[in-house]
Amino acid sequence: DTEVTQTPKHLVMGMTNKKSLKCEQHMGHRAMYWYKQKAKKPPELMFVYSYEKLSINESVPSRFSPECPNSSLLNLHLHALQPEDSALYLCATRRGPTSNEQFFGPGTRLTVL
Amino acid sequence: QQPVQSPQAVILREGEDAVINCSSSKALYSVHWYRQKHGEAPVFLMILLKGGEQKGHDKISASFNEKKQQSSLYLTASQLSYSGTYFCGTEVSGTYKYIFGTGTRLKVLA
Numbered sequence: 214d215t216e217v218t219q220t221p222k223h224l225v226m227g228m229t230n231k232k233s234l235k236c237e238q239h240m241g242h243r244a245m246y247w248y249k250q251k252a253k254k255p256p257e258l259m260f261v262y263s264y265e266k267l268s269i270n271e272s273v274p275s276r277f278s279p280e281c282p283n284s285s286l287l288n289l290h291l292h293a294l295q296p297e298d299s300a301l302y303l304c305a306t307r308r309g310p311t312s313n314e315q316f317f318g319p320g321t322r323l324t325v326l
Numbered sequence: 327q328q329p330v331q332s333p334q335a336v337i338l339r340e341g342e343d344a345v346i347n348c349s350s351s352k353a354l355y356s357v358h359w360y361r362q363k364h365g366e367a368p369v370f371l372m373i374l375l376k377g378g379e380q381k382g383h384d385k386i387s388a389s390f391n392e393k394k395q396q397s398s399l400y401l402t403a404s405q406l407s408y409s410g411t412y413f414c415g416t417e418v419s420g421t422y423k424y425i426f427g428t429g430t431r432l433k434v435l436a
Contacts, residue, residue: 244422246422246424253429253431254429255328255413255426255427255428255429256368256413256426257426258423258424258425261422261423261424263422268421268422269421269422269423271423303367303368307422313373314358314370314373315358315368315370315424316370317367317368317369318367319366319367320367
């Protein structure tokens with residue numbers, strides 16, 4: 214199974230809502246990533262989990278809260294977002310720490326009203 | 327520091343060739359190439375690790391110069407399916423930190 218799944222596919226939320234994005238993989242990959250991608254821009258790294266521990270936080274605002282409950286699951290909790298947070302949120306996984314390809318999920322298209 | 331790609335955009339006819347460049351002001355630990363079609367996730371194409379390395383499969387190949395500051399992706403006899411945005415990417419050595427290049431939008435016309 215070489216698939217990374219993300220749910221939901223689309224999400225519309227108000228600025229006062231709390232919602233979560235979910236990412237799941239069953240490849241045994243030990244590194245999991247969250248990226249944010251705005252239209253016509255490259256994916257921008259947000260967080261990296263390595264062996265279920267947060268190893269990189271790219272100075273992301275606290276209204277984004279990642280969680281890795283186990284080696285197969287990665288969540289991104291959203292609270293009090295701003296309209297400028299509207300974007301495609303991509304999850305990716307990687308087998309190990311160096312020089313391997315990343316496998317991307319299809320993404321969640323988030324709209325904040 | 328984000329690698330810079332050139333050109334920003336290119337339009338080709340089917341069967342034409344294209345070259346996409348990825349440049350960095352510092353030596354890169356490695357360079358990866360991805361293609362992202364509209365509305366889809368990026369898909370890995372290939373990775374280059376060593377200075378002077380060249381790699382390819384089918385009609386898509388890439389090179390990494392000796393100083394490891396520039397990589398080029400070569401698309402030969404382009405097909406409609408090659409349309410999309412191409413990103414180079416690199417990691418910060420010893421970390422999981424990953425940075426994508428600025429991207430090149432490629433459109434192949436029939």
